Amino acid sequence: MSGSGVTREQFEVMVVAKAAEDEVFRAKLIASPKAAIEEAFGKALPAGLSISVVQETTDSMVLVLPDFAMLAANDELSDEQVKMVAAGASTSTGTCGSSNCSLGCSTSGSTFNTGILGTIGWRTNFNIPGF
Numbered sequence: 191m192s193g194s195g196v197t198r199e200q201f202e203v204m205v206v207a208k209a210a211e212d213e214v215f216r217a218k219l220i221a222s223p224k225a226a227i228e229e230a231f232g233k234a235l236p237a238g239l240s241i242s243v244v245q246e247t248t249d250s251m252v253l254v255l256p257d258f259a260m261l262a263a264n265d266e267l268s269d270e271q272v273k274m275v276a277a278g279a280s281t282s283t284g285t286c287g288s289s290n291c292s293l294g295c296s297t298s299g300s301t302f303n304t305g306i307l308g309t310i311g312w313r314t315n316f317n318i319p320g321f
Contacts, residue, residue, distance in 0.1 A: 195318045195319040195320055196318050196321045201318040201321055204321070205219070215230050216245075220243050220244075223241040223243045224239070224240075224241050231321065233321055235318065236318075236319060
């Protein structure tokens, strides 16, 4: 998926920030993610896009596996990327829009780090058209 719109990372930040501020939206998001997002933002998402939402708790963890086919198609990590992974480095950051953001921000406008996986691009990277 490509084209104009926001990046996947920007989209996630928008949705998480809204969910952090709005309990009703958060409940709808968990029950019916795509419909909740379309209703809250007043924009239609691509017809073929599937969205899953899981809320972590203190005794649970969500593990997202990469698109292994995409990784295989992009060959192996470069030597520089391997060094970055080994060092735990990352350059992928964003800004949280909520003071009680579930990304761990302590104050509004704090930066967060998505980790090395965002840097090396293991997640499907695409724009969300219309957002």
